[in-house]
Amino acid sequence: EIVLTQSPTTMAASPGEKVTLNCLASSSVRYMNWYQQKSGASPKLWIYDTSNVASGVPNRFSGSGSGTSYSLTVSSMEAEDVATYYCLQLSSYPFTFGAGTKLELK
C-alpha cells in the first residue's frame, strides 16, 4: 500500500501570503489529485492529474510534482481557502489518501 504523508498537519497563513502544502508518497505514483473539504461538506476535487485545476477553482491554486513528491500552492491566501486539503493517489490499489493539511487564517 502506498502511504501518503502530508505536511504540515496544520498551518495558518495571513491574507495574501503564499502557501505550499506537501504530499510525499512512499512509492512513486504517476500523478496526484487534491481535494478541498470544508467543515460539514463533502470533499471537492481541487487539482487533478497533478497540475490541472478543477472547474470553478480559483486560479490562485496550482499543483506540481512528480514521482514521490507533490505539492499544492496557493499564490495568495484568502479567507475562503480555509479548509482541509487531502491528496489522493490512484496509481495503484488500494487507492490511498493523505491524512490532510488543515489550512487556517492567521
Next chain:
Amino acid sequence: QVKLLQSGAALVKPGASVKMSCQASGYTFTDFLLNWVKQSHGKSLEWIGEIYPNSGATNFNEKFKGKATLTVDRSTSTAYMDLSRLTSDDSAIYYCTRSGYSAFAFWGQGTLVTVSS
C-alpha cells in the same frame, strides 16, 4: 449536471447490517466507475472499493473485504453498499464518488452511519 444523491442517516445496532444507496443522475450510469469512501469522525478518508456499473465487477481495499458488498441497479441508476457485522469502528460518513478526469470527480453528500445499542 452530475448528481449523486445518497440515502439518509442510519442508526444501527452492533452486529447488524446496513444498506445505503447512491442514486446517480446527469450522465450515463454505465459509463463511469463508482467508488465508496469512508470518513470516520474528524479523520481522513479511506477508499473502500469500486464497482463498474456496466458489468458489476468490483475491486476492494483488502481492509474492507468481507465488510462491504457493492451492487448496482442499472434500471434506476443506483449503486448500493451493504456493510455487515457492524461495530463502533464502522460509525462514519460514507461517500459515493464517481470517477472522471483521472480522479474522484463527483461526490455524493454522504451517509452518516452510527452504530450504537
